[in-house]
Amino acid sequence: ILNVEQSPQSLHVQEGDSTNFTCSFPSSNFYALHWYRWETAKSPEALFVMTLNGDEKKKGRISATLNTKEGYSYLYIKGSQPEDSATYLCARGNEKLTFGTGTRLTIIP
Amino acid sequence: EPEVTQTPSHQVTQMGQEVILRCVPISNHLYFYWYRQILGQKVEFLVSFYNNEISEKSEIFDDQFSVERPDGSNFTLKIRSTKLEDSAMYFCASSFKLAGGTYEQYFGPGTRLTVT
Helix, strand or coil, X not given: CCCCEEECCXXXXXXXXXXXXXXXXXXXXXXXXXXXXXXXXXXXXXXXXXXXXXXXXXEXXXXXXXXXXXXXXXXXXXXXXXXXXXXXXXXXXXXXXXXCCCEEEEEEC | CCCCEEECCEEEECCCCCEXXXXXXXXXXXXXXXXXECCCCCEEEEEEEECCEEEEECCCCCCCEEEECCCCCXXXXXXXXXXXXXXXXXXXXXXXXXXXXXXXXXXCCCEEEEEC
């Protein structure tokens, strides 16, 4: 993998269901992986910064895992709510962030 | 909660004109950044700034671009002679250094620049 890639590009999930999506990145010279939540017309909101292989972080109903050896991270949302509708961006790097294209999540009430 | 602010939210300018995009980073942060997102593309890094100097810049950040922290609170991005392809959303970010050496970057809401 040469770039940061995210899948799927978009996702529709029924309210109350759980969901997850993927960020893939080059595993060589890895330093840190960042997740952001971005609602339209607002600032991207920092969710997690992860550095170590096997890291797991949690913030309320949202959690993330990191595998630096194979170059991927998963973001999980448990019991989706309408306010979770946003674009979720991952970025690799430390001072200079390289972003993926994002996963646009829409929660259907 | 402290936040990064940016002005203006939307700037329309004619090709060849100079523009200055302004940012007020979070007050105790020491590291500052500009990114941009051309419509339909990924967010791209432009430049990082620390201790009144550029610490890293991308290939995009050519001689037409400059950054400044003129008064200890504002952080500005200047484009000297805008081109059509400079049309994008420009994001400012600021960070402090976490224990362990990582930087958690906090982003502003962006300035949409339209070059006509």
